[in-house]
Amino acid sequence: MKTDKMRAIEGNHMKRESTAILLRIFIGESDRYEGKPLYMHIVEMLKAEGIAGATVFRGITGFGKHSFIHTTSILRLSTDLPILIEVADLEENIDRIRPKLDEIINQGLITEEKVKIIFYDSDTTNKTSIVN
Template sequence: MKRESAAILLRIFIGESDRYKGKPLYMHIVEMLKAEGIAGATVFRGIMGFGRHSFIHTVSILRLSTDLPILIEVADLEENIDRIRPKLDEVINQGLITEEKVKIVFYDSDNKNKIPVANY
């Protein structure tokens, strides 16, 4: 079965060394999103990047960084993204969030034995 809907894609750019109450910030954000009932989130660890201060962070042996780029992608309905945005404002001190309208195409089988997924 295939379903389509309009949604918002958030991309949250932070650093691997960013923390919130002693815990890695990316872990806190994903756990918060799950607790808030957001449809899904994925964390990507970059192998190289730079940000506002133009310092290059890389996994290169010659310039091994302890603060690699982290990207969290979140896609959900606009009302759900609007609801969690203030919570993100509370925990992100330094970083970048981009937001764009997207169309979600969700594929699911009719198999009743599968684990249920969030509805878009």
């Protein structure tokens, strides 16, 4: 009998569920750290720290603390579009990298929420860090 955390679906495909933390990091495209785009530095740091994964999104329009609208509009082409980095991993892994983020982010916003992870995998021998 399969548990709630792991169910076989169609042959060798597995569906696993777990609770994790979703971290959203809002920064600007022009933000830099040691001469490199900040978003790239953050992604490389997360990978080096063994975080399960991260995705970077580039916004087409947005505004922040100073209420200046950044946009891709041809009439007002911005060089500082909004960047969103999403990271989902176990709470202990997020807790471990949070101080490193505090050191490198000078201006931005981080949100954090508990989420349910539903992980589909056809390779049942591959275990990820976010699904028990």
